Structures are given as C-alpha cells and as structure tokens.
Amino acid sequence: MPPPPNLPLLPPPPPFFWGETPENQFYTSQGVQNSKSYFQTLTGTKIFTQSWRPLTPNHPIKAVVFMTHGYGSDSSWCFQKLCIAFARWGYAVYASDLVGHGRSEGLHGYIGDMDMAAATAVEFYLSVRRSEEFRELPAFLVGESMGGLVTMLMYLQSEAGTWTGLIFSSPLFVVPEAMVPSKRTRGRRCGFRMVAKAIKDVEKLKIIAVNPKRYTGKPRVGTMREVVRATNYVQNNFEKVTVPFLTLHGTSDGLACHSGSEMLYEKAATAPEDKALKLYDGMYHSLIQGNPMNRLSWCWRT
Secondary structure (H helix, E strand, O other), X not given: OOOOOOOOXXXXXXXXXXXXXXXXXXXXXXXXXXXXXXXXXXXXXXXXXXXXXXXXXXXXXXXXXXXEOOOOOOOOHHHHHHHHHXXXXXXXXXXXXXXXXXXXXXXOOOOOOHHHHHHHHHXXXXXXXXXXXXXXXXXXXXXXXXXXXXXXXXXXXXXXXXXXXXXXXOOOOOOOXXXXXXXXXXXXXXHHHHHHHHOOOHHHHHHHHOOXXXXXOOOOHHHHHHHHHHHHHHHOOXXXXXXXXXXXXXXXXXXXXXXXXXXXXXXXXXXXXXXXXXXXXXXXXXXXXXXXXXXXXXXXXX
C-alpha cells in the first residue's frame, strides 16, 4: 500500500504533541521527571540534551539508556514517547539533538560529517555513562532511522566494554536506491514526502508533521551523500559488533531498507543467543510512532 500522496489538512500545531498541558504537569502525570540542558563538546560544538527519569527520587535505576533520533527529527515531540516509556519502566534515559537538528548548533537538516556527529553525541553520552551514578550500571544505545546509523558509528568509536547492548528501530544501514542523491532526484523530494513514507497511520502523521522543530525542507544533498558513505562503512564493519542487540524493521520501509537489519544480524559476531531480528510485515519506517500497533505481525529470528 503506497503512502498517501498528499498531506492531510493540518490543524494549527499545539504547544506540545500531547496538547496544551504544561510540560511539568504532563511529565508528572506520566510518572517521570524531565530535565533539559546544553552540552559543549571539547571541540566547541553545543548540543541540546534531555533526560527522563522515574519521578520517585529513590526509585532504583535498572540501567541507563541513550536515545538517538532520526533525520529531520529531534529529541522532543513524539520521539520522547519512547524515552518516557523507558523512564516509567525504571531506566534513566538521556538523549541529544544531533548537530543540525532540533535545538543543537548547525545548519538545520545538514550533517556534513557523520563521524563527527556521532563523536559529538557520544562525548555527551560518555560523560553520563562514566559518572559515579551510572558507571557500574548496564548502559544501552538506542537509535531510530538515521539515528541507528549514528548509534552504530558511536558503538564503533567506543572502547570495548563501554556498552552493554544495542537496540535499533528501522536503522538506516542500507539506503533505498531512490534516496541516493543524483541530478535526477535532487529536487524532487520534500520533507513531507519523506515523513509520509515513514508514517502509515494518517492520524499520527498529522501529529508528527506539525512538529515545530522538524526539518521540513528538501533532504540536503551533502547530508545524503554522507549517509551513503557512512552506510557503506558500517556495512563493512558489522562483524565488529560483539554485544547483544535487537534490531526491528518493517518490510514496507521506504526510507531504510530492511536488508540492513538482516545484514547486521547475519554479519555481527554477537553470540547467536544474544542477537535478535524482528521484521514487521507491511509496516512503514516509523515502527513505534507511525503504525497502527494492533495490526502488527512479525517474524522473529534468533
């Protein structure tokens, strides 16, 4: 089933994806506490960061989770729904806006050096992971879409033993042919066409499309060329993955080929009992936020 050809009539965007309820009141209703700050890297780049934790101060933290969003998105709006869920389950959750995204520095929608973007994010994550509070706890990297690609780069840049495991949702490890930059495709796509390919549920599409910090322009050619380079690099380094991981993908994903998740599963050196691949039949790119979850069917490989 193809994505809708035209964006439905959109209402004026609310202050937050959940409506007009003040942030603190909403987070309290969810049983979590949220904090926001800026982190300046050693190279001088400033990125926006957030954290979500169980509301009860003495709630035992099971592990720390580091979340990375996809292209054109940010750590707020609907992406934080999963962050909030992890916090409600007893995890400390941290996320940052990638350079060129959300409230971080950089030209909006542009990442000219994917390795640098990963190094910038992981510098912040390591400052948290190595803190006295978390250094003895399990630590997981979670990446969605292009954030999955950045997450893999972060893992490959890190010392062995830093991360307990990896979770990927529709990771961009293999670029669909139609997304590869060329003179023929350079001017034909727009931000909506991309988000429409990601979201199967039209009502959810309406909410995600009005994110005020979402990049809505044409995919920047420099970013997409760098994505192609970085995906080729990680494909050639999947065998270096040794930690447990879970990767999830829809079979009708038009923005990131599900063959990338399958390739990771086949090539990774992780023990067979510690790696898993879930394929969701007929589902689009945004598995968690954009599909009618009651209709999911899946294949499970271990």
